[in-house]
Amino acid sequence: MGKLKEIKEIAELLILFLFQKSPIDDSKLFLEKIIKIMSKEPHPLFERVLVTQLWNEIAKPPAMFAGYSYRDFDGSDYSRFRLFSSTFGMAGSQYARSARIQNLPSEIPPTAETIFDSIMERNTFKAHPSGISATLFYLATIITHDLFNTDPRDPTINRNSSYLDLTPLYGNSKISAMQQPIRTFQDGLLKPDTFADSRILLQPPGVGAMLILFSRNHNYIAGELLKKNPDRFSNSDEDLFQTARLINCGYYLKIVIHNYIRTILGLDATKSEWFLDPTKPYNKSWLLQEVPTGIGNQVSLEFNYIYRWHPAIAEKDVEWSEKEFKRLGITPESTVNEFKEKVKDWSTILNKDPSKWTFNNMIRDEEGKFPNNKLAEELVNGTEKVAGAFGANNIPKIFRVIEVYGIQSARTLGLCSLNDFRRFLKLKPYDSFEDMMGHPSDLTVVNKLKSLYGNAIENVELYPGLMSEKTKPGDNIGSMLALPFTVSRAILSDAVNLVRNDRFFTDDFNQHNLAYWDWNILEDQASKKLASGGIIHQLFLKHLPGIYDNKSTWTLYSFISSSKIKDHLKNRDDLEGINYNKPLD
Numbered sequence: 001m002g003k004l005k006e007i008k009e010i011a012e013l014l015i016l017f018l019f020q021k022s023p024i025d026d027s028k029l030f031l032e033k034i035i036k037i038m039s040k041e042p043h044p045l046f047e048r049v050l051v052t053q054l055w056n057e058i059a060k061p062p063a064m065f066a067g068y069s070y071r072d073f074d075g076s077d078y079s080r081f082r083l084f085s086s087t088f089g090m091a092g093s094q095y096a097r098s099a100r101i102q103n104l105p106s107e108i109p110p111t112a113e114t115i116f117d118s119i120m121e122r123n124t125f126k127a128h129p130s131g132i133s134a135t136l137f138y139l140a141t142i143i144t145h146d147l148f149n150t151d152p153r154d155p156t157i158n159r160n161s162s163y164l165d166l167t168p169l170y171g172n173s174k175i176s177a178m179q180q181p182i183r184t185f186q187d188g189l190l191k192p193d194t195f196a197d198s199r200i201l202l203q204p205p206g207v208g209a210m211l212i213l214f215s216r217n218h219n220y221i222a223g224e225l226l227k228k229n230p231d232r233f234s235n236s237d238e239d240l241f242q243t244a245r246l247i248n249c250g251y252y253l254k255i256v257i258h259n260y261i262r263t264i265l266g267l268d269a270t271k272s273e274w275f276l277d278p279t280k281p282y283n284k285s286w287l288l289q290e291v292p293t294g295i296g297n298q299v300s301l302e303f304n305y306i307y308r309w310h311p312a313i314a315e316k317d318v319e320w321s322e323k324e325f326k327r328l329g330i331t332p333e334s335t336v337n338e339f340k341e342k343v344k345d346w347s348t349i350l351n352k353d354p355s356k357w358t359f360n361n362m363i364r365d366e367e368g369k370f371p372n373n374k375l376a377e378e379l380v381n382g383t384e385k386v387a388g389a390f391g392a393n394n395i396p397k398i399f400r401v402i403e404v405y406g407i408q409s410a411r412t413l414g415l416c417s418l419n420d421f422r423r424f425l426k427l428k429p430y431d432s433f434e435d436m437m438g439h440p441s442d443l444t445v446v447n448k449l450k451s452l453y454g455n456a457i458e459n460v461e462l463y464p465g466l467m468s469e470k471t472k473p474g475d476n477i478g479s480m481l482a483l484p485f486t487v488s489r490a491i492l493s494d495a496v497n498l499v500r501n502d503r504f505f506t507d508d509f510n511q512h513n514l515a516y517w518d519w520n521i522l523e524d525q526a527s528k529k530l531a532s533g534g535i536i537h538q539l540f541l542k543h544l545p546g547i548y549d550n551k552s553t554w555t556l557y558s559f560i561s562s563s564k565i566k567d568h569l570k571n572r573d574d575l576e577g578i579n580y581n582k583p584l585d
């Protein structure tokens with residue numbers, strides 16, 4: 001080989017190593033070339049680069065293991081670093097803390113009641129500016145009940161797993177009363193129309209109706225798995241149950257990515273099928289670091305407050321909550337202790353068998369199932385109900401005691417201020433109350449805030465701040481949910497971490513662990529074309545048969561209210577054949 005050619009080759013190899021161009025085309029025999037060069041004239045630097053490269057390829061400590069492909073009920077062992085952090089994000093762990101406290105308030109804030117009455121209480125209902133429906137918030141409520149379940153005896157403890165693993169359906173522990181009564185222990189099935197978390201019974205019935213769809217989906221998946229793989233699954237309730245759960249969580253994840261986040265960002269108003277995918281592998285390359293996956297997640301206290309979206313509750317759902325709270329003996333004037341006692345009283349008389357629970361006065365049939373049309377009614381009505389707008393003075397009065405409890409609890413635990421949280425997110429801290437409220441500012445709110453917080457912007461507490469700061473524009477691609485500014489930024493970071501750090505959604509989300517599940521099994525070709533990649537309609541069509549029209553916006557775009565949907569889709573000339581027919585009409 002001529003000297004020039006050799007130098008060229010060495011340069012090529014160095015570029016390959018230094019810039020980590022991948023994938024490497026091994027048919028070019030690069031490795032062999034290095035060995036040839038070294039055999040002629042060993043060079044310590046080259047040798048080092050070669051050994052470093054080979055060494056780097058294997059993760060240390062080992063990141064994945066053979067087997068262990070089931071989700072544990074309490075969320076333990078969800079990190080691929082199983083050797084070190086099997087309790088990462090497990091139910092019963094302490095909340096994480098995200099932000100440092102840098103500025104302590106210069107004076108003691110007024111009582112939580114004063115704060116609520118001044119800047120949080122809803123006086124008149126304001127419709128959501130983009131016409132987001134209550135149905136979107138039914139899913140949001142399942143998500144928050146999946147992630148958060150603060151222990152009333154110790155607010156540092158979260159009784160749920162810090163992952164999207166359908167805890168409200170499957171329960172939060174192997175041994176607790178919550179887990180066992182939901183299963184039949186035959187053929188991997190859940191008891192008919194059953195879920196584990198009794199808190200869902202106190203939510204608007206649309207939330208329970210949506211959770212029942214996931215319960216039915218589990219049983220459908222288990223049935224199909226057994227039919228298709230009798231050799232593996234006959235006489236193996238546990239394998240069947242666990243595999244069905246993994247797949248059901250896969251549907252849930254896909255709904256979150258393709259329906260929920262796409263609606264939140266307003267992508268369905270465009271023709272784009274792009275979606276934010278937190279699960280993709282991103283390996284190390286020239287200038288970019290690897291973005292790890294499956295390393296485990298523990299939700300933070302700040303995230304808990306960021307996700308309290310009580311301003312969004314639709315008018316009719318507030319009426320429903322008022323009746324429900326009255327039945328329990330809770331009023332806006334109840335004290336926090338009274339509230340806790342009433343909820344406890346209610347839960348002690350609940351049937352120990354969740355397959356006997358009912359909500360919204362629905363009656364189970366002889367198989368134990370709720371009537372399809374009653375479940376559908378709640379979801380359809382949810383699409384008719386316009387959610388509430390975010391921003392100051394938008395929380396229904398019936399939530400007073402809950403919010404007072406929340407504010408007091410945040411103080412006991414020492415949550416950071418609104419501005420310290422913005423610093424943590426690398427957002428510009430607000431320099432004045434006018435800055436916090438935006439332009440033009442609502443001067444009434446500005447003045448109320450000034451008087452509550454001693455005219456010092458650094459004193460504004462995180463939660464009351466999040467609930468009253470300026471909101472992003474509605475009817476706008478990128479910010480369709482019109483969230484408060486700081487909330488909108490934080491929620492995406494938390495969502496991405498939550499999903500990406502769960503090994504069952506990333507490193508272990510593969511067809512082997514999912515028994516070669518056919519993801520097209522629920523698919524309906526006509527609706528597939530019209531849904532912009534969304535999939536929640538598949539659950540409506542499959543588990544509430546004969547009720548939904550597969551080309552109706554009520555089915556395909558249920559997260560936008562029916563009064564707004566035509567306007568929302570006005571730029572979608574690609575949706576040929578879509579209709580606006582209301583189900584059950």
Ligand code: HEM
Nearest residue numbers: 137140141144148149150203204304307308309313321402
């Ligand atoms: C009518 C509808 C709703 C009702 C009746 C309701 C009721 C409640 C109650 C009673 C609590 C206090 C729980 C406790 O600490 O004991 C609470 C907390 C909370 N709510 Fe809501 N809520 C509703 C809607 C929502 C929505 C739409 C979201 C967000 C998507 C949400 C997110 C939260 C969060 C994150 C907490 C803190 C949970 C915890 O720390 O365990 N809620 N809600």
Ligand SMILES: [Ca+2]
Nearest residue numbers: 146161163167
């Ligand atoms: Ca969970």
